[in-house]
Amino acid sequence: xxxxxxxxxxxxxxxxxxxxxxxxxxxxxxxxxxxxxxxxxxxxxxxxxxxxxxxxxxxxxxxxxxxxxxxxxxxxxxxxxxxxxxxxxxxxxxxxx
Numbered sequence: 001x002x003x004x005x006x007x008x009x010x011x012x013x014x015x016x017x018x019x020x021x022x023x024x025x026x027x028x029x030x031x032x033x034x035x036x037x038x039x040x041x042x043x044x045x046x047x048x049x050x051x052x053x054x055x056x057x058x059x060x061x062x063x064x065x066x067x068x069x070x071x072x073x074x075x076x077x078x079x080x081x082x083x084x085x086x087x088x089x090x091x092x093x094x095x096x097x
Contacts, residue, residue: 009091017084037064
């Protein structure tokens with residue numbers, strides 16, 4: 001069985017894009033768990049910065065998550081997301097201990 005992993009990613013959003021980004025996150029909370037291999041996603045807003053959001057995603061495996069990211073890049077979803085950001089998001093894989 002593949003090793004379960006978590007992916008933690010933080011986005012810093014352009015102030016004028018916050019409402020659109022929040023709409024996107026609402027969709028992510030509903031749709032991402034329907035993707036093969038995604039077990040769950042939790043969305044956080046930073047209490048010290050209204051334009052910072054962090055997602056904690058649980059996946060069956062790192063390769064399944066990477067396949068999802070590749071698909072987002074291929075179909076242009078990632079580019080649409082990047083347009084709302086001040087800078088590239090930071091992300092890390094977290095493996096169960």
